[in-house]
Amino acid sequence: MSSETKKILTTDGIPLEESLKKSERKNKIKAFLLVAPLLFFLLITYVFPIGEMLFRSIDDRMVSKMLPKTYVAMEKWDGKELPSEEVFEAFYLDYKILVENKTAGKLSTQLNYEKNGFKSVLKKLARKQKKFTEGNYKEQIMAVHKRWRDVDYWRAIKRRAPEYSYSKYLKGIDMYENEDGNIVQVSEDRRIHRILWTRTLEVAFFVTVFCFLMAYPIAYLLATLPMKYSNLLMICVLLPFWTSLLVRTASWMILLQQQGIVNDFFVFTGLVADDNRPEMMYNKTGTYVAMTQILLPFMVLPLYSVMKTISPSLMRAGKSLGGTPFVTFFKIYFPLTIPGIGAGCLLVFILAIGYYITPALVGGASGTLISNQIAFHMKSTLDWSFASAMGLMLLAGVLAVYWVYNKLVGIDNIKLG
Numbered sequence: 001m002s003s004e005t006k007k008i009l010t011t012d013g014i015p016l017e018e019s020l021k022k023s024e025r026k027n028k029i030k031a032f033l034l035v036a037p038l039l040f041f042l043l044i045t046y047v048f049p050i051g052e053m054l055f056r057s058i059d060d061r062m063v064s065k066m067l068p069k070t071y072v073a074m075e076k077w078d079g080k081e082l083p084s085e086e087v088f089e090a091f092y093l094d095y096k097i098l099v100e101n102k103t104a105g106k107l108s109t110q111l112n113y114e115k116n117g118f119k120s121v122l123k124k125l126a127r128k129q130k131k132f133t134e135g136n137y138k139e140q141i142m143a144v145h146k147r148w149r150d151v152d153y154w155r156a157i158k159r160r161a162p163e164y165s166y167s168k169y170l171k172g173i174d175m176y177e178n179e180d181g182n183i184v185q186v187s188e189d190r191r192i193h194r195i196l197w198t199r200t201l202e203v204a205f206f207v208t209v210f211c212f213l214m215a216y217p218i219a220y221l222l223a224t225l226p227m228k229y230s231n232l233l234m235i236c237v238l239l240p241f242w243t244s245l246l247v248r249t250a251s252w253m254i255l256l257q258q259q260g261i262v263n264d265f266f267v268f269t270g271l272v273a274d275d276n277r278p279e280m281m282y283n284k285t286g287t288y289v290a291m292t293q294i295l296l297p298f299m300v301l302p303l304y305s306v307m308k309t310i311s312p313s314l315m316r317a318g319k320s321l322g323g324t325p326f327v328t329f330f331k332i333y334f335p336l337t338i339p340g341i342g343a344g345c346l347l348v349f350i351l352a353i354g355y356y357i358t359p360a361l362v363g364g365a366s367g368t369l370i371s372n373q374i375a376f377h378m379k380s381t382l383d384w385s386f387a388s389a390m391g392l393m394l395l396a397g398v399l400a401v402y403w404v405y406n407k408l409v410g411i412d413n414i415k416l417g
Helices: 016-058 061-066 069-076 085-102 104-114 120-132 138-143 149-159 167-172 193-224 227-242 245-256 261-269 284-307 312-320 327-336 339-351 357-363 370-381 384-408
Strands: 175-177 184-185
Touching: 016 167, 016 370, 016 384, 061 069, 069 085, 069 104, 069 149, 085 104, 085 138, 104 120, 104 149, 120 138, 120 149, 120 167, 167 175, 167 193, 167 284, 167 384, 193 227, 193 284, 193 339, 193 370, 227 284, 245 284, 284 357, 312 327, 327 339, 339 384, 357 370, 370 384
Parallel strands: none
Antiparallel strands: 175 184
């Protein structure tokens, strides 16, 4: 019997194998069409923005396109002394075109990110260059402003030569690449970003600790009290979610000020003198208090959902075996709540590390976090490439925390109920 006669056919006369493959293809297409909206949503709202942020953080083509002749002339310059006449002439010709096209402002903004003071000297150069004579451009440009005699300003221009650069990431940790190609630290009076990174991690850590210490007994009560009382307590926990974040932060600003209700209570109870009221606003204290209250429900809910699944009979069994309430709690009950602790701590820490509204309002100068600096560069200085670099560094930090947690505790141990 031939192989053709052995094939099983469907009622339509099509080989069964081909019919099954066709049906499988249709099912795969249907499955893809079902998940396609979610896939496109993730691409549009997550993948594309992160990709754009990554590209913007290393994209430096604007300056190199504005000063093409200058960067060609600078290729032979070692950066140790003032550049030659050739570089000055090339810069004059490039800048003259920018002034005529009314795009010189973009160049001054970009170079001012690299070195403060560029805006003023470039504006003055734009006014004076109309009187320049042909030749001897070096002397004429240096006569416009004394900063053109400072080699650091020309080095700043040279540092913007590559079309793609990681200089923004170095700037985010208070470092830069000098003219010799070595990565060095900025001067001590300009080292602010490392302080902000350290402060951000510190605030996020302590807010997480405070939330845990306050949320654990609340979640325990929610899980053990009778239903009518636990429901009432749950409403109190969820009530902040029904109130605007801005309203809650403004309320803490009123409560924590020196003439506020909290200080009035301290004076009334005799804890402090009226003329020695503690400052709890525009510092870390206000940041800790406000952020802990706002993020507390994110710790309570994971803990409660895990505690609710723990049988009360386990504690009774431990006591019946001779264990004291303290020993029974820490030997039996507490280890069973670790998955909820992990979920709550990870959630609160990740939220706290990126918070910026509350620290901006109640933190003041000493409570400013790295997220506030990102918002500042996005809205005020318009240095979006630097803001993108710091945003990606913050994202990398969150992923690092997630990775460390997975190695130490294990993501599989996280439970939300």
